[in-house]
Amino acid sequence: MESLKLEKIGYSYGENKILNEIDYEFFSGELVGILGANGCGKSTLLKVIMGFLEKSRGKIYLSNMDVEELSRKEFAKKVAFIAQKSSQNLNFTVLEVLKLGRVPHIKNSFKGLDIEDEKVVNEIVEKLNLQRYLNRDIKSLSGGEFQRVLLGRTFIQNSQVILLDEPTSALDINYSLEFLELLKERVKTKKVVGIIVIHDINLASLFCDKILFIKDGKVAISGTPKEVIKKEWLKKVYNFTPQILNLDGDTYVLPKRGEV
Ligand SMILES: Nc1ncnc2c1ncn2[C@@H]1O[C@H](COP(=O)(O)OP(=O)(O)O)[C@@H](O)[C@H]1O
Numbered sequence: 001m002e003s004l005k006l007e008k009i010g011y012s013y014g015e016n017k018i019l020n021e022i023d024y025e026f027f028s029g030e031l032v033g034i035l036g037a038n039g040c041g042k043s044t045l046l047k048v049i050m051g052f053l054e055k056s057r058g059k060i061y062l063s064n065m066d067v068e069e070l071s072r073k074e075f076a077k078k079v080a081f082i083a084q085k086s087s088q089n090l091n092f093t094v095l096e097v098l099k100l101g102r103v104p105h106i107k108n109s110f111k112g113l114d115i116e117d118e119k120v121v122n123e124i125v126e127k128l129n130l131q132r133y134l135n136r137d138i139k140s141l142s143g144g145e146f147q148r149v150l151l152g153r154t155f156i157q158n159s160q161v162i163l164l165d166e167p168t169s170a171l172d173i174n175y176s177l178e179f180l181e182l183l184k185e186r187v188k189t190k191k192v193v194g195i196i197v198i199h200d201i202n203l204a205s206l207f208c209d210k211i212l213f214i215k216d217g218k219v220a221i222s223g224t225p226k227e228v229i230k231k232e233w234l235k236k237v238y239n240f241t242p243q244i245l246n247l248d249g250d251t252y253v254l255p256k257r258g259e260v
């Protein structure tokens, strides 16, 4: 089984300590939601995992191998990322953006994508119903369409780990559900390590196998949605006492203040 293990991860912006000591192991076939108040360091953590920010301490292991021992190219084959502020302001077509997912796999850099690479691209285009967008300018897509293309790019990358930073925050409910259903299916069928930063507690509860709440640079609590979506934890993490609704054995959080 593949896993992504974080051991005592720390990160500071100058004097400002954001991540103190993050310990967690993510497993293949599981979608894990990272939740926490605005500014608690969720995006910072994903950037540290990606190696965009250099951690001040700790270790990251991909299936027991220290990621520092992997070349950039090897790492790029194994880990895909959708950033919180992915720029749509690029002079690329949809097809060109999708093909970027194959870049780490290219065997001959003079020839570019080979028949096998093209096959992977076509499969995902069909799966995500992107045929009619292929020649469109990426700038011309709606927010929901753009996120679907980015998700397609990560599938085309065929990585063992997918990190997503608030991919559904700007999407309507139908696009959000569709996005999460596609992601969840991929995580289950391809045994991917899925890690998603997501604010909507109810969507997280419906789609994530595990949830981890970050507070004060640490994992405040982690577990199944049922185990962690509780008044006491929401109060600790968000400083807000919610009204909780139990329906058909599932727990939902109403966007309404409850009794303290
Ligand atoms: N480049 C930066 N320089 C200084 N501080 C930063 C920088 N990027 C983020 N921060 C600060 O670090 C904290 C964590 O940010 P971030 O990881 O983006 O939070 P989250 O994604 O959980 O909302 C915030 O207080 C933010 O203002």
Ligand SMILES: [Mg+2]
Residues within 6 Å of the ligand: 042, 043, 044, 084, 165
């Ligand atoms: Mg963020």
